[in-house]
Amino acid sequence: MSIYDSLDSINEELRKCMKCGNCQAVCPIYKETRQEVGAARGKISLLEFFLSGEIEMTKGLADRFSLCTTCMACNNNCPCGVRFDKIILGARAEAVRKKGLHPVKKIAFTALKMQRLFDLGMKTGSIFQGVALKNIPNRYSKLARMRVDIGIGKNKVFPMLPNKTLRSELPEVNTVKNPKMRVAFFTGCMINYFYTDMGRAMVEVLAENDIEVVIPKDQGCCGIPASVNGDVDSARILAKRNLRAFDKMGADALVVACSSCGSAWKHVFGDLLENDPEFKGLADIWAEKSYDISEFLIHKIPFKKEGLGKVSRKVTYHDPCHLNRGAGVNKEPREILRSIPGLELIEMKEPGRCCGMAGSFSLVHPDLSLQISDRKTADIAQTNTDTVATGCPACRMQLQSGVENANLDEEVLHTIQILAESYRAGKKEGKSI
Amino acid sequence: MLAREVLQELIQALGKENVLSEQEDLMTYAYDATAAMKHRKPDVVVSPLSTEQVAEVVKIANRHNLPIYTRGAGTNLSGGTIPTEGGIVLSMLNLNNILEVDQDNLTATVQPGVIIQALNDEVIKHGLLYPPDPGTIATATMGGSVSECSGGLRGLKYGVTKHYIMGLQIVLANGEIIRWGGKTVKNVTGYDLVALYTGAEGTLGIITEIIVKLIPAPEARKSILAVFDNVDKAGNAIAAIIRNKVIPATLEIMDNVTIQTVENFVHAGLPMDAEAVLLCEVDGYKEVVEREAVLVERILKEEGAVEVKIAKDDQERDLLWLARRSALPALAQKRPTTVLEDATVPRSKIPDMLKAIRRIATKHNLQIATFGHAGDGNLHPTILTDDRDSEEMKRVHLAVEEIFETAIALGGTLSGEHGIGIAKMKFLDWEFGEAGVAALRSIKEALDPNYLMNPGKIVRRD
Numbered sequence: 001m002s003i004y005d006s007l008d009s010i011n012e013e014l015r016k017c018m019k020c021g022n023c024q025a026v027c028p029i030y031k032e033t034r035q036e037v038g039a040a041r042g043k044i045s046l047l048e049f050f051l052s053g054e055i056e057m058t059k060g061l062a063d064r065f066s067l068c069t070t071c072m073a074c075n076n077n078c079p080c081g082v083r084f085d086k087i088i089l090g091a092r093a094e095a096v097r098k099k100g101l102h103p104v105k106k107i108a109f110t111a112l113k114m115q116r117l118f119d120l121g122m123k124t125g126s127i128f129q130g131v132a133l134k135n136i137p138n139r140y141s142k143l144a145r146m147r148v149d150i151g152i153g154k155n156k157v158f159p160m161l162p163n164k165t166l167r168s169e170l171p172e173v174n175t176v177k178n179p180k181m182r183v184a185f186f187t188g189c190m191i192n193y194f195y196t197d198m199g200r201a202m203v204e205v206l207a208e209n210d211i212e213v214v215i216p217k218d219q220g221c222c223g224i225p226a227s228v229n230g231d232v233d234s235a236r237i238l239a240k241r242n243l244r245a246f247d248k249m250g251a252d253a254l255v256v257a258c259s260s261c262g263s264a265w266k267h268v269f270g271d272l273l274e275n276d277p278e279f280k281g282l283a284d285i286w287a288e289k290s291y292d293i294s295e296f297l298i299h300k301i302p303f304k305k306e307g308l309g310k311v312s313r314k315v316t317y318h319d320p321c322h323l324n325r326g327a328g329v330n331k332e333p334r335e336i337l338r339s340i341p342g343l344e345l346i347e348m349k350e351p352g353r354c355c356g357m358a359g360s361f362s363l364v365h366p367d368l369s370l371q372i373s374d375r376k377t378a379d380i381a382q383t384n385t386d387t388v389a390t391g392c393p394a395c396r397m398q399l400q401s402g403v404e405n406a407n408l409d410e411e412v413l414h415t416i417q418i419l420a421e422s423y424r425a426g427k428k429e430g431k432s433i
Numbered sequence: 434m435l436a437r438e439v440l441q442e443l444i445q446a447l448g449k450e451n452v453l454s455e456q457e458d459l460m461t462y463a464y465d466a467t468a469a470m471k472h473r474k475p476d477v478v479v480s481p482l483s484t485e486q487v488a489e490v491v492k493i494a495n496r497h498n499l500p501i502y503t504r505g506a507g508t509n510l511s512g513g514t515i516p517t518e519g520g521i522v523l524s525m526l527n528l529n530n531i532l533e534v535d536q537d538n539l540t541a542t543v544q545p546g547v548i549i550q551a552l553n554d555e556v557i558k559h560g561l562l563y564p565p566d567p568g569t570i571a572t573a574t575m576g577g578s579v580s581e582c583s584g585g586l587r588g589l590k591y592g593v594t595k596h597y598i599m600g601l602q603i604v605l606a607n608g609e610i611i612r613w614g615g616k617t618v619k620n621v622t623g624y625d626l627v628a629l630y631t632g633a634e635g636t637l638g639i640i641t642e643i644i645v646k647l648i649p650a651p652e653a654r655k656s657i658l659a660v661f662d663n664v665d666k667a668g669n670a671i672a673a674i675i676r677n678k679v680i681p682a683t684l685e686i687m688d689n690v691t692i693q694t695v696e697n698f699v700h701a702g703l704p705m706d707a708e709a710v711l712l713c714e715v716d717g718y719k720e721v722v723e724r725e726a727v728l729v730e731r732i733l734k735e736e737g738a739v740e741v742k743i744a745k746d747d748q749e750r751d752l753l754w755l756a757r758r759s760a761l762p763a764l765a766q767k768r769p770t771t772v773l774e775d776a777t778v779p780r781s782k783i784p785d786m787l788k789a790i791r792r793i794a795t796k797h798n799l800q801i802a803t804f805g806h807a808g809d810g811n812l813h814p815t816i817l818t819d820d821r822d823s824e825e826m827k828r829v830h831l832a833v834e835e836i837f838e839t840a841i842a843l844g845g846t847l848s849g850e851h852g853i854g855i856a857k858m859k860f861l862d863w864e865f866g867e868a869g870v871a872a873l874r875s876i877k878e879a880l881d882p883n884y885l886m887n888p889g890k891i892v893r894r895d
Contacts, residue, residue: 015769018762019466021508025550025571034480034526034546035453036461036507049460060457079762 002274003090004232007051010090014051016080017044023074023084028354029067032371037064040074040084047091062095062102069361069372070228071321071354092230101231105360109234112189112221115241119165122193126161133158136404140411143404153366157401159194166192166199172217172249174203179212181301184251186242186290188261189221190393198393201420202257202293208423209297209304218245222264225359227272236276239269243282253300254290257416259323259392260359265290266327292323293416294332294391303336309425310342311418314385317345318376318399319352320392333391333415340422348379357398369398377402380410388412435476439497443479443521446489451527453478462522465507465514466569467856468770469820469829475502475516480524484602484610484641487523491639491885492608494521500888503635505546505577508569510773511854513581513634517889525576528641531555538616539647540599545576545640552645562650564591567850568761576640582632584850589808590682590716591648593850595631600644603630606637606881616644629876634852635887637880654682654716655726656750659738660707664688667709668784670736671807674713675780677732679725683714684808688787691760691802691815698763701756707739709787711807712757760804761815768800768817772829776840777849780810789839790814796835797828811849837863853891861891 003009023040024030030038037043046064049055068088075084101109111118133144142160146153166187183206191199206213223238246254256262269283297303315337324330330352337345356362356372380388380403388399388410400412435454443452453459454477463472476499481487494501500520507514516522529546536559543552550571552563566585567573573583579601584593600614603626614620614627630637661667671684687695687703687710696703703710711733715725726743733741744750765771778786787803790812794801805812814836818829837847837860847857847864862870870892877884877892884894 016766018468018765018771019464021466021506021569021572024506025548034524034529035458037458042461045461045464046457055456055460058457060455064457079759080765081762 002271003086004093004227004235004272007047007090007094010087011051013083013087014044014048016082017041018080019045020079022077022079026073026077028069028071028073028356028372029368032368038067040082040087043068043091044082044084044087047087057095057098059099062092062099065091065095066361066364069321069354069356069358071358072325073321073352073354076325089228089230092228093232094230096230096232101229105229105231108360109226109229109231112225113234113237115220122161122165126163129161133160135160138404141400143400153370155370155401155405156362156366157404159397159400161193162196164196166196167215167217167219169196170199170203170215172215174207174213174215176207176210176212178210180210181252182212182214182250184214184216184246184249184254186219186222186246186254186256186261186265187215188256188258188393190397191257195393195396195414198257198414198417201414201417202255204420205297205303205416205423206255208307209301211301214249214251216245216249218248222261224260224264224268227268229360232272235268236272239264239272239283240279243269243279243286246286247282252289253296254286255293255296256290257293257391257414258394259292259320259326260394262290262292263322263326292327292329292332292391294336295327295329298332298335305339307426307430308340308422309427309429311340311422311425312342313387313418314344314346315387315389315418316348316380316383316385317351317415318348318355318388318390318395320390320395321352321354323391324352329391333389336415336419337389340418343418346383346385348383350379353379355395355398355402357394359394362398373398373402377406377408381406381408386410387418389415389418391415436497439493439499440477442493443477443490446493447479447481447486451480451482462504462507462516462524465509465512467510467512467515467854468772469826470512470515470855473515473517473519475522476519478522478524480527482527484604487604487639487641488608488610490521490523491604491606494885495608495883498883498885500885501639502887503576503580503639505574506548506569506572508573509577509581509852509854510775511581511848511852511856513852513854513887513890515855517855523639525574532642534559534561534647535616536561540616540644541647542642542644543575544642545574545579547575549573549575549578556647557650560650561647563597563645563647565594565597575643575645579631579640579643580633580635581852582850584806584809584811586683586685586806588806588811588850589684590680595628597646598627598631598643599646601627601630601640602642604639604641606883606886610641614644632852634854634890636877636891637886639886651682651716653719653722654714654750655722656712656714656744656753657726657729657733658742658753659711659713659733660704660740661709661711661737662707662739663737664709664787665784666737667711668787670711670733670738671783672781673732673736674729675808677728679715679728679732681713681725681729681808682716683712683806685712685757685805686710686783686807686812687712687757687760687804688802690800691764691804694767694802695756695759695763698766699755699759701752701759703756704740712753757804761813764802764815764817768819770818770820772816772818772833774814774816774833774836775805775811775849775851776814776836776845776847777809777811778840778843778845780808782843782845783807783810783812785843786812786839786845790836793832793835793839797832799825799828799832801832806849809849810845834860855890858891858893
């Protein structure tokens with residue numbers, strides 16, 4: 001039984017917890033609220049009281065289970081090796097089974113499932129976003145703030161939606177002259193709708209390394225927003241759709257530039273479809289050949305170092321939780337950045353501390369998300385850099401919002417964008433010689 | 434159920450955001466880090482932002498005759514923060530400022546919600562140290578640590594919390610605010626209430642400000658590991674080190690059961706058949722550390738250690754300590770429930786205590802692993818069990834009682850550093866006699882006549 005189907009599978013995980021409270025030392029939520037329910041021990045206890053029948057699954061209980069960014073910092077600090085990320089997902093799935101899904105989330109996840117409708121909505125959004133969003137002057141990107149508070153606060157800064165989504169902008173197959181490999185690119189929603197610049201940089205860098213990039217048209221949302229919120233049914237539908245889409249196109253490897261999408265392909269699809277005879281095998285095959293882009297560039301191909309041009313940036317790198325603790329990828333992005341001529345990498349204090357975005361967490365708990373973000377922004381400010389690099393579009397959005405609100409002159413980019421910039425600079429340098 | 438009136442008064446005093454009354458929140462204050470304890474939900478949880486607000490809460494509690502359970506991070510191991518009679522849990526976590534670091538007087542003034550590690554992070558900037566280092570240093574609060582008088586690994590050389598508390602601000606059980614002690618090294622004015630409230634487990638009043646003593650941080654340190662094929666030899670080695678006038682900062686022991694479990698867990702290179710290992714750290718000026726390390730190595734060999742290892746650098750040091758740090762979590766993995774005791778004996782009795790514990794384990798057919806602070810006589814016999822198995826739990830309780838009996842018979846004490854709380858309350862007369870318990874009760878009733886301050890802990894109400 002997977003954690004998504006029954007609490008039985010996390011029972012032993014619960015028994016491991018000896019209530020020492022070490023999770024308090026690293027929990028970003030507990031640090032802000034200083035309430036027991038913030039840290040893992042509080043929610044583990046609640047789940048135990050629920051299992052023993054002492055309390056019932058109430059809306060209040062489901063709300064408490066929403067207090068987790070799934071940053072996995074407590075996993076790493078737990079002397080007993082409790083996998084709290086599994087426990088919290090199991091608890092949320094149980095809450096949905098018992099109490100149903102929050103109506104707003106229900107609408108959101110239904111939209112994610114209906115790809116064409118969602119596309120249309122986002123397209124309409126890109127035309128009419130000016131109605132709800134107010135532009136803010138920024139020399140790096142088109143940013144905006146909510147004109148009215150719709151319950152998520154007015155402090156959050158969003159990137160403006162581009163006119164065209166990435167998948168409608170780029171061809172399904174991006175050929176190169178002498179391809180040494182064919183790689184499928186899972187764009188994820190944020191890159192497809194918001195950060196098309198990241199997606200273009202992906203294709204650019206891979207082409208530079210003689211890799212043909214396939215971007216299957218039928219791909220959709222990875223389903224993580226649904227599975228972390230306990231909407232297992234929607235997550236399964238999305239997992240299957242994506243597996244079908246990629247299987248149809250075929251590729252030697254699959255790359256992502258989003259840490260959540262990466263965890264979907266590497267673990268979650270397999271867990272969700274554990275009892276699905278048709279799809280489990282397929283999920284495992286793709287899990288085996290799924291890579292974060294930095295992991296792929298370092299371990300799978302050794303990326304081309306000749307042709308890298310000078311990029312004069314002082315960069316600090318923020319570790320996305322699911323890339324760092326989730327997939328163990330933290331050296332690779334730094335290795336890429338260090339290989340770029342002219343670039344200086346300056347570490348911030350606690351680069352692995354959660355930025356507080358955590359997908360829908362930032363929508364459900366906007367104040368808390370902002371408080372967590374403020375600590376991160378303060379750490380960034382201390383580095384005196386001009387660029388923040390990261391490996392996840394969701395973190396990018398949060399970091400961008402943070403530095404904008406703090407009036408820091410920092411450009412926030414994905415590592416791959418800086419690498420693309422370096423290849424471009426290299427070409428220019430080549431021409432001028 | 435809390436009367437609506439009380440809730441309104443609390444909200445008025447503290448603001449809505451600092452009062453929790455929903456069942457889902459209350460349940461998370463029904464327990465602490467103590468294993469195999471009955472939990473109990475409080476009626477309300479409040480988080481004051483000032484000493485005055487604490488006093489206000491105490492007055493409200495008095496008006497309505499409600500008990501107050503003061504709580505920091507809830508990491509204690511004696512059931513000390515469980516609200517056994519419902520009432521108010523007073524969370525001190527919002528009082529979390531370091532008010533001052535005074536380099537001239539070598540003191541720091543902190544609020545009770547400051548995490549011990551946060552204080553150390555601050556004072557190390559000035560080359561100073563606050564030595565008490567319980568295992569929960571990264572989570573436990575100063576208020577909780579002072580109230581439990583926590584110890585730690587450095588007790589042998591540096592003492593425990595009570596040796597570092599110079600002054601307190603206290604909200605008394607009647608809501609009055611007093612200050613006692615201060616920044617002076619010498620102070621004999623009146624009864625020593627600072628000493629009384631340190632380790633009082635919140636049963637006499639509420640600590641709202643703490644002045645602690647700081648010391649210059651030691652410049653260097655060196656760790657040494659010694660392996661023994663015989664517990665007596667290890668015990669003699671401990672005595673021999675001290676006899677030779679070396680006072681290590683830390684002198685830890687692990688018995689055979691612990692060694693085997695830890696080795697399976699972290700593979701730190703401990704010999705599986707060893708009967709005991711000693712882990713020793715000397716610190717101080719570089720020259721002194723060099724000299725003492727060599728001396729300790731010689732003594733350990735003379736006392737029959739099968740193997741002695743000195744860590745060459747920080748990396749090797751960390752590896753040695755990984756084994757010790759992993760002791761409890763490794764043991765906790767073996768069975769669902771880990772009952773951790775802290776009975777303490779004079780250090781010369783360590784071998785006797787270790788042997789007695791092993792006898793008790795055999796007698797009651799239990800798995801007991803022992804590790805701990807051998808240098809200060811504070812052992813942690815750890816019973817690995819399952820609280821769902823009521824027959825086995827009966828044997829666990831019998832074994833615990835025999836461990837206490839033995840410790841007292843050897844001239845030791847029930848608790849070295851975890852406190853009495855609920856867990857050891859009923860054994861107090863073994864150590865103090867009835868007259869002693871009555872004296873405790875007189876003090877309790879003088880300062881908290883209505884039993885509102887953490888009732889059900891240390892002193893039982895007749």
